[in-house]
Amino acid sequence: MQSQDDLDWVSQHTPAPDGNQDNVIKEPSLEPESKEPSRVERGDRPYEFGKRFLTDEEDVWKFNAWDHVEWGPDQKEEAERQLAAQAQTPVNEFDKKLYLANPARYWDLFYRNNKEKFFKDRKWLRVEFPALYEACKKDAGAVSILEVGCGAGNTMFPVLQENENPELRISGVDFSPRAVEIVKTSPSFDPKFAHAAVWDLADPEGNLPEGIEPHSVDIIVMIFVFSALAPDQWPQAVSNLQKILKPGGRILFRDYGRYDLTQIRFKKGRLLDENFYIRGDGTRVYFFTEEELVEIFGTAFTPVKIATDRRLIVNRQRKIKMYRVWLQAEFSNSK
Template identity: 50%
Template structure:
């Protein structure tokens, strides 16, 4: 399924600089002296020890917001919340037609096939930041870790799976990279990384909201499930079945690594007429769907089946310094563990 296209498109079109999960660099004059806590000095960056800290570039009342390309933990003010509510009301007033709602929900995989056919390989950026955000990936790929199974759901073009392959030192690792887009799976299978994997990776077509487990995946065999900007691509009616399948695949104590869109994200606020399907659920111009979550909502959904190890909101204020534009991004990141004993 999808990369975080809202983030990638924003960075590409507006040259915004350093991002969470992006490798571009802000253009700060060499003569400008930057305090370590604002420059993300590795010696003081809490992300090294606490992945859910989400950076340390805090915006104070004395700071010029346009000094940097991005600020961490910036909660939108009342005026922005009011603007968002105005946008949501306008979206609800001009919903998608009943005809389009039916066709976008009936066969969502065909829209993802079209998406992957249209995008060049340079559109997709490797998610090298995942290992920092989810240290368990270091544990399962280290030498001597023993038999470990990773299941990436919505693997897309392989931009999570292939970086894991490149860092892997565990000869007993098995990585299943699944997607319900045939074109996405075809793209992975044609990649050089896939050919070089010596059978470590298996790319398969699979619908997480279907009735069966992925090909080759036994019940209770998976150590780590990766879901990055995937849950949001499902119709809310599909969530219960998806959780059932994930629970079936995981070992007791196995973990889900989760990251997705939060309500109020720039990508949601900017939707125009004819894209609203239901509250927080939209169809993009290319026919793919996206949902925007509240933290409390995810606590209810995942907490009913899994133990919640971590769940927090990653807020960013993105600044286009040249055009003097401020944009709020909001993602939610979590780790969910399958209960050791289920009733």
């Protein structure tokens, strides 16, 4: 259940040399209002997210991307002004009920419209989530991986391509029947190791995916998926995940962070609720903070790593700056 924004989380918002993105968005600060030390000040950096640091502003146009970009108070104020303007023109109540009533319809339309161009090989998976590739080693033993919101197989297929483990089992589930059909009919789908099924992550009855037994999965992968749920669905989704994961199993998580470029650029009539939006194609997206992830998943899982990935993406020809914010985390089923 991945969005258009995740066709590739860098290329989707990095214009080509002749791109048409005209707005220069200043990135806000994610530092808390209190005087508590930040993660960086505490020396807590669980994910590296690259090592290209911008130390001299004059160098900004030398590369297409910079890592760990810091933001000032004026940038935060600009972002908050943008969000305040969005709050003045939210989605009307009639359309809000329509969007919230049948989200599966919009995801099916999304995959129908993007069937041929959706799949992008997530080459960054090996760096960000090496556990997936440890499971592919010949002597790794029996390992079960579940990709929630598998879309067109953006995680499943790169892992299968590298697999040398005869005991690996990787399953992909998605809210959209059309997405599951795309996965199953792909030439890369190998039923010897792979399985795919339709499943609602927030199933209110607590039903598990077809073919998945309770507490049978070692690793659950959720990449740009949880943000598609409405906030009132979060507790049920966490409960469903807990039913699936083995004791000691892990959740690998990546999703949108607060003040990401995508959030700042929403115009009138897109705000469903605080930090929760409807896109032009009818799909939904929420923008998280680290603290929210602890609150959401900490009820059932132990947070192992949580970090904010802040990138500055630039169009060097057109001199356009684009600031991205993603959250990445790992949770353990140790409670």
